[in-house]
Amino acid sequence: MSVEIIKAEHLTKYYGNFLAVNDISFSVNKGEIFGFLGPNGAGKTTTIRMLTGILNPSSGRIEVFGMDMKKHKIEIRERTGIVPEMANPYIDLSAMRNLRLMGRLYGMKGREIEKRSVELLKLFNLYEKKDTKVRGFSKGMKQRLSLAMAMLPDPELLFLDEPTSGLDVMSARLIKRIIREEQKKGKTIFMNTHNMQDANELCNRVAIINHGKLIAIDTPEKIKEIGAKSxxxxxxxxxxxxxxxxxxxxxxxxxxxxxxxxxxxxxxxxxxxxxxxxxxxxxxxxxxxxxxxxxxxxxxxxxxxx
Ligand SMILES: Nc1ncnc2c1ncn2[C@@H]1O[C@H](COP(=O)(O)OP(=O)(O)OP(=O)(O)O)[C@@H](O)[C@H]1O
Ligand SMILES: [Mg+2]
Structure with a gap:
């Protein structure tokens, strides 16, 4: 039986008078790669920010790991990794120091931080650059480090806001491979994308959002069937x-x-x-x-x- 890891009910967000997310409901099952697909301004980032407790919804309800977001924000955040839309490492710190800082924020032990950081730096092809300040990193390197930071405490749920957007083929491939490997380990992944190809290759299910409204939730195959008609x-x-x-x-x-x-x-x-x-x-x-x-x-x- 499938376990619901994320449950959103009638999720709505207004910015002033502007309705950015319009009464959306869906759930994500354990072990799924769930894609949130939509054009610029559709409401993807707004949704991910609500699901990660960064932004409060105007109305509606969010449950993650069976817990109400309003009451258990901290517990939920502790078990969740987030890669925001803009890569978030500190540019004046090296890759290694960014990882250490993240590890401490998550309350990890020093030895554990070192071991896991080295592992992740190698996985993301950044080990040679571990002592280089992030200021000199390319967009792809920053994005890979961002993902490594989110994965540091080995969270069971990952939120990725356009993880491959603007990256070269190599970086995008590496990230997609790692996302698949995380899924094999039983992790759940929620990712925003406007890339049909990525959604098609990676996702078990895709939700299509446009102007703040969900217009379809289905497997990529079914979504493509709809596309084939046009x-x-x-x-x-x-x-x-x-x-x-x-x-x-x-x-x-x-x-x-x-x-x-x-x-x-x-x-x-x-x-x-x-x-x-x-x-x-x-x-x-x-x-x-x-x-x-x-x-x-x-x-x-x-x-x-x-
Ligand atoms: N802080 C804000 N204040 C006012 N309006 C906002 C704010 N953040 C987003 N919006 C508006 O809400 C809508 C949805 O924005 P959002 O960033 O969620 O879209 P998105 O799907 O992530 O787009 P993109 O693909 O460009 O990242 C847009 O029309 C945007 O202009
Ligand atoms: Mg966005």
């Missing part, structure tokens, strides 16, 4: 002529181009080709675009409004 076939015929009725899906005519939004790529292309042959038209161009994150949002929001 495949875009763009083509141009010469001389220009097209009868929208011959294909299934939404048809848009833009200048001399036709766009068809459809799940049936193969069937639709065949119909277009047949039509062109029949009418003696030349196919000037024909492209199939994979649905972008935006397309998935459109498909989801569109479906909801129908």
């Amino acid at each position: 495949n875009v076939i763009e083509f141009s015929l010469s001389p220009f002529k097209f009868e929208g009725g011959i294909v299934e899906g939404r048809v848009e005519i833009l200048g001399d181009k036709v766009k068809v939004y459809t799940a049936e790529v193969d069937e639709t292309i065949k119909k277009i080709v047949n039509y062109a042959e029949r009418e003696n038209l030349k196919i000037v161009s024909l492209n199939v675009e994979k649905p972008s994150l935006e397309d998935v949002f459109m498909a989801l929001v569109g479906e909801k409004n129908e």
Whole structure:
């Protein structure tokens, strides 16, 4: 049976009059990598800050490890690791000193801090830089150190706010590998991302948030299925002529181009080709675009409004 590690009920956040998070409810199970996916300004950071007790919700309820956030903030924080949106190491301290400081904040013993820090520095490819001030670190190095700091007390739950955003392929890969390894050890991971690829590769389940509202919670496969419906076939015929009725899906005519939004790529292309042959038209161009994150949002929001 699955154990709920995080439970959010009717979570809502206003900044003044602005509704940033709009009545969202969901739960995250033990051992899950749960992705919170949404565009800029969707409310991801606001949500993670409420779930980690940094920000108080305007209304709604949060339970972590079965404890009410309002009453047990400290106990929850002690068992949780957080990597914020902006890497948080002190730039005037070395990597090692940042880790020591974090260890002391968590009340770890000196020997334990040293052992675990060395382990993590090696894991994150930072051991050679352990005595270098963070000021001279690249974004990727800072991000890796940030994650090492969050993992220092070996927390059972990790919150990561866009852990691979703006990183090069190597750093992003390393971080993704470590996230997977943490999951294998039974840890639960909640991560914000606007990267469909990351969500697809890493997450067991994904919640899509847009304008503060949850519009879907499902496995990446199911989310992709929704996205597949918004495949875009763009083509141009010469001389220009097209009868929208011959294909299934939404048809848009833009200048001399036709766009068809459809799940049936193969069937639709065949119909277009047949039509062109029949009418003696030349196919000037024909492209199939994979649905972008935006397309998935459109498909989801569109479906909801129908
Ligand atoms: N302290 C604040 N005061 C007022 N408005 C805020 C504050 N923090 C965030 N907002 C607004 O709330 C909305 C949600 O912001 P949030 O940072 O949660 O989005 P996000 O999904 O994390 O975006 P990004 O992908 O850019 O990090 C945005 O419109 C933002 O401008
Ligand atoms: Mg954010």
